[in-house]
Amino acid sequence: MGPNVIADQLSATSYQLFSDYHTHPQGHRVQRYTQTLLQPWADSARNLGLSDIAFTDHDRYHAGISFDELDRLRERNPDLRIRAGIELDNDPICSRAGRSWIEKHWDKLDFVLGSIHFLDCPNQMFDSVPDGAAQFEACDIDAMYADYFGRVREIAATGLVDCLAHLDLIKIHGHRPLAEIGSLVSETLDFIRVRNLAIELSTAGWRKPVNEAYPGDRIIELAIEKGIAFTTASDAHSHAQLGHNFPILAQRMASFGIQQVCVFEKHTRTHLQL
Ligand SMILES: [Zn+2]
Ligand SMILES: [Zn+2]
Numbered sequence: 001m002g003p004n005v006i007a008d009q010l011s012a013t014s015y016q017l018f019s020d021y022h023t024h025p026q027g028h029r030v031q032r033y034t035q036t037l038l039q040p041w042a043d044s045a046r047n048l049g050l051s052d053i054a055f056t057d058h059d060r061y062h063a064g065i066s067f068d069e070l071d072r073l074r075e076r077n078p079d080l081r082i083r084a085g086i087e088l089d090n091d092p093i094c095s096r097a098g099r100s101w102i103e104k105h106w107d108k109l110d111f112v113l114g115s116i117h118f119l120d121c122p123n124q125m126f127d128s129v130p131d132g133a134a135q136f137e138a139c140d141i142d143a144m145y146a147d148y149f150g151r152v153r154e155i156a157a158t159g160l161v162d163c164l165a166h167l168d169l170i171k172i173h174g175h176r177p178l179a180e181i182g183s184l185v186s187e188t189l190d191f192i193r194v195r196n197l198a199i200e201l202s203t204a205g206w207r208k209p210v211n212e213a214y215p216g217d218r219i220i221e222l223a224i225e226k227g228i229a230f231t232t233a234s235d236a237h238s239h240a241q242l243g244h245n246f247p248i249l250a251q252r253m254a255s256f257g258i259q260q261v262c263v264f265e266k267h268t269r270t271h272l273q274l
Helices: 003-012 033-047 059-064 066-078 094-110 131-136 141-156 180-194 217-226 244-257
Strands: 052-058 082-088 111-114 197-204 230-233 260-265 266-273
Touching: 033 052, 033 066, 052 059, 052 111, 052 260, 059 082, 059 094, 066 082, 082 094, 082 260, 111 141, 141 180, 197 244, 230 244
Parallel strands: 052 082, 082 111, 197 230, 230 260
Antiparallel strands: 260 266
């Protein structure tokens, strides 16, 4: 498909995305959930025309999450669907406690994201910018991709996640494999499909050195072929980032013919038409 055809389709689209399923009210530290912390997110959602948002703070900050405060927020904002979620990752130090917390609170959670933020280096997230890029120096990038996707399959296999976050995060610093990406990711997509998990369409990569949304075009094509469901996501770490670049994401989805997104309530997935 040539760029002119895509441009025609882009101008023809009028999608209004309505859900953001990757947000971090606590940012990068433990902050107790309060109405003061959370209400600005509800206000931002309303201002953007979003009607369904999931809070998915990192599992290492689970001590800040309060289901009672989420209930109060829902009462104060009855026009919004506000989902209790969390982002579980593979932190070699913290994620054991995170998994236990998720198991304990599974019935109160609507949605769990699964993420890979760590490769071999136990005290450095590979996706931190710019420090994480040092792990890629003088490395076999294809082998790192294969290792990364193996870890994605591991977190998908825990049975504790509903959706995989930023599926090709490994590209964050701009390192590209020599092998065709489809051959590296296909097994992982099959694995996700068999477990009936969703993946997110995230705008966060547009804010990173790679300057490309997650996941890349080829992965989206394969996911569509395999019948994998999508959420929409900003990975906002501030309420000002909620729904970041969603109009461009909507155009991108239209160019792939994606007309449905999924939302979650108590881990039950519903597909909604755009
Ligand atoms: Zn993440
Ligand atoms: Zn995140």
